[in-house]
Amino acid sequence: MTNLEIYNKAFMDTFEIEESQLGGLEYQAIPQWDSVGHMGLVAAIEDAFDIMMDTDDIIDLSSYEKGKEILKKYDVEI
Amino acid sequence: MINYAEILNREPYSMKKEEKHVFLTEILSELTRHHYLNCEPYRRICDASGFDVNDIKSYYDIPFLPVRLFKEYELSSIPREEVQKTMTSSGTTGQQVSRIFLDKKTSANQTKTLTKIVSTFIGKKRLPMMIIDTSAIIKNRAMFSARGAGILGFSMFARDKCYVLDENMQLDIQGMQNFLEKHSGEDIFLFGFTFMIWQHFVKELKKTGYKPDLSRGVMIHGGGWKKLVSESVSSQQFKKELKDVCGIERVHDYYGMVEQTGTIYMECECGHLHTPIFSDVIIRRASDFSVAEVGEEGLIEVVSVLPESYPGHVLLTEDSGVILGEDDCPCGRPGKYFKINGRIKNAEIRGCSDTYAAKF
Secondary structure, three states: OOHHHHHHHHHHHHHOOOHHHOOOOEOOOOOOOOHHHHHHHHHHHHHHHOOOOOHHHHHHOOEHHHHHHHHHOOOOOO | OOOHHHHOOOOOOOOOHHHHHHHHHHHHHHHHHHHHHHOHHHHHHHHHOOOOOOOOOOHHHOOOEEOOHHHHOOOOOOOHHHOOEEEEOOOOOOOOOOEEEEOHHHHHHHHHHHHHHHHHHHOOOOEEEEEEEEHHHHOOOOOOOHHHHHHHHHHOOEEEEEEEEOOOOOEOHHHHHHHHHHOOOOOEEEEEEHHHHHHHHHHHHHHHOOOOOOOOEEEEEEOOOHHHHHOOOOHHHHHHHHHHHHOOOEEEEEEOOHHHOOOOEEEOOOOOEEOOOOEEEEEEOOOOOOEOOOOOOEEEEEEEOOOOOOOOOEEEEEEEEEEEEEOOOOOOOOOEEEEEEEEOOOOOOOOHHHHHHOOO
16 A cells, blocks of 8 residues: 555544545544544554654644645655 | 734743733733624623723733633624534533533644643653543543543543543553553553542552552643542642552642633642743632732632633632742742632532542
8 A cells, every 4th residue: 555545544444434535624624533533543643654643743633634744754755 | 813823832831920921911902802892791791890901901900700600601702603612611410510612723722732731741752641530431522521621632642541440430450450561661641630540549559459660650630629638638648649559759730620721730840830821820819809919818810812712711710729929939930830729618519520529
C-alpha cells in the first residue's frame, strides 16, 4: 500500500466512511469525528505509520488535508 | 475580533502583574462587548447595573455573573444552529445542572489552552496514561458529564490508556500489572478525580497490599475536596499516603469548572494553585463584593479569555479562597497564586469528585 492508501484507510476504518467522503473532511463535520473519534483516528494513524505525534499536532489535526501536512514532520510523505 | 491564535500561542506563565492587567483588560473588554451585542439577557444585566461596556478601564470592573445563573437560564451568544456541544456540570441526582453552549471555535480553544497549561507540567511528549476511573464514564458520547469531559480532555496527553477501575468501581489489579509491565522504565501520567483516587485507589491498594511502582509517575487530579475534608484528609496526607501506596512523588491538584473549561489552575511544586495568563482569580468580600486584600478570605471570582460562545468570561463562584501572593511564588511562575478554603455555606455540592462522593 502507498502512504496515501494507508492514510486513507486509517480515516475510513476509524469513521466507517467511504473514500469519496475524505476530500475536505473536517473535525466535527461528521458525528463519528468528535473528540472521542479523534483519539481513535490518532491511534490509527500512529499505528499505521509507527510514529508518535506530539500533543500540539493532535490538536492541529483539524482536517483530512491538515493531517497530511502534519505527517511531513514525522517524515511521512503522502 | 479576538485573535485567539495569537493569544494562545503565548506561554501560560509568562506575565507579571502590570502586563497581565493590560493584556486581560483588553481581551475581556472586547469579550464583554461581544456578549453585550449577542446575548440579550447579558445585555439586560449590564444595562441594569448601569455598566458602560464601551468604557472599561479594568477587568475588575466588569459585572460578574453568579455561576448559578447557568442553571436557571440558557445563556448563549451564538445562534442555536451553531451549538456544537452542550456541556453540563456534575450535579447530584435532583440538582439542577449548568448548561454551557459551545461552538466549534470555543471548544477548540478550550482544548488548546488546557494542553498549553498541562504540558508545562508533564511535557509535550505523550505518556502512557492510567485513568483512576471506569471506562463506562465515557461510553455514552451524547451525554457528556463534566467527569467524562475531564477524562477525555486529559486523554490528549496519553499514548496508551488504562482505566484502573472496572464498571463496579473495583480496582483492576491484573490490568494495572500488565500495563506497568508493558511500560516499565517509562514515565507514567495518572489522572483522576480526587475523591475517587482516595476511595478506590489509595484505600484499596492499602487493603490489597499490591504496591505498584509509580515512582516515575506524575499525577493530576481535581474535582473537589469536600468529602475528604469531612474525613479530615488534608492535602499533605493525601500526598503522603499516595506516596506510601505507590511511590509517586509528583502530584498536582487543579481547580477548574465546567463553566470555564480549559483555563484550569494547576497546583505547583510548592502546593499553590496558579493563575495562567489566560485567566485570573479575584477574591471578593462576601459583605459588599469589594476586592479583598492578599491573605484575606473571600468569594472567588474567575475570569477567562476563552468563553466566546456563552457569556461566562467573568463569573462569581460559590467557593471561598484566599490569594497567597502574586509574582513571587518560590516555584518561579509569575501570576497570582491562591488556595481554596471550601464552598460557602448552603452552596450546592457540585465538584466532579464531590457529587460522586455524596453517594458514600
